Amino acid sequence: MKPLTACSxxxxxCLVLAGCGGQPQDVENDALSGSVIRVNEPAAGNTCAAxxxxxxxxxxxxxxxxxxxxxxxxxxxxxxxCAQWTxxxxxxxxxAASCEPMTEVCGL
Numbered sequence: 001m002k003p004l005t006a007c008s009x010x011x012x013x014c015l016v017l018a019g020c021g022g023q024p025q026d027v028e029n030d031a032l033s034g035s036v037i038r039v040n041e042p043a044a045g046n047t048c049a050a051x052x053x054x055x056x057x058x059x060x061x062x063x064x065x066x067x068x069x070x071x072x073x074x075x076x077x078x079x080x081x082c083a084q085w086t087x088x089x090x091x092x093x094x095x096a097a098s099c100e101p102m103t104e105v106c107g108l
Contacts, residue, residue, distance in 0.1 A: 047087065051094035052078035055108070059099035 052075050060066055060074045082090060092106040102108040 047090040047094055048079055048082035048085075051082055051085075051090045054094050054096060055102065058096065059102060059108070062099060 055078055056071050056074050060071055063070065089106065093102055093108065096102040096106060
């Protein structure tokens, strides 16, 4: 097996097993309308792209010797896996401040 293929398989396995640990969503009440406003939530149509880009930027860049090939494979694998994620899980990964919360809070 080629090293990049092994990395891709490992990455896909990690992404498939990822799950958000039920992190509470920050909310604010709109006093005028009584509606709830979600804070720090990515735009609906862009959540997978945001989550996957955050994963690449915060986790894959920590891999010694990683380059654009690994980053692109990571994006591709993440986008494929993300299609099956709940919005909570996707939001958890998209808004994680670093790789550590992605693993400890989101279950990546």
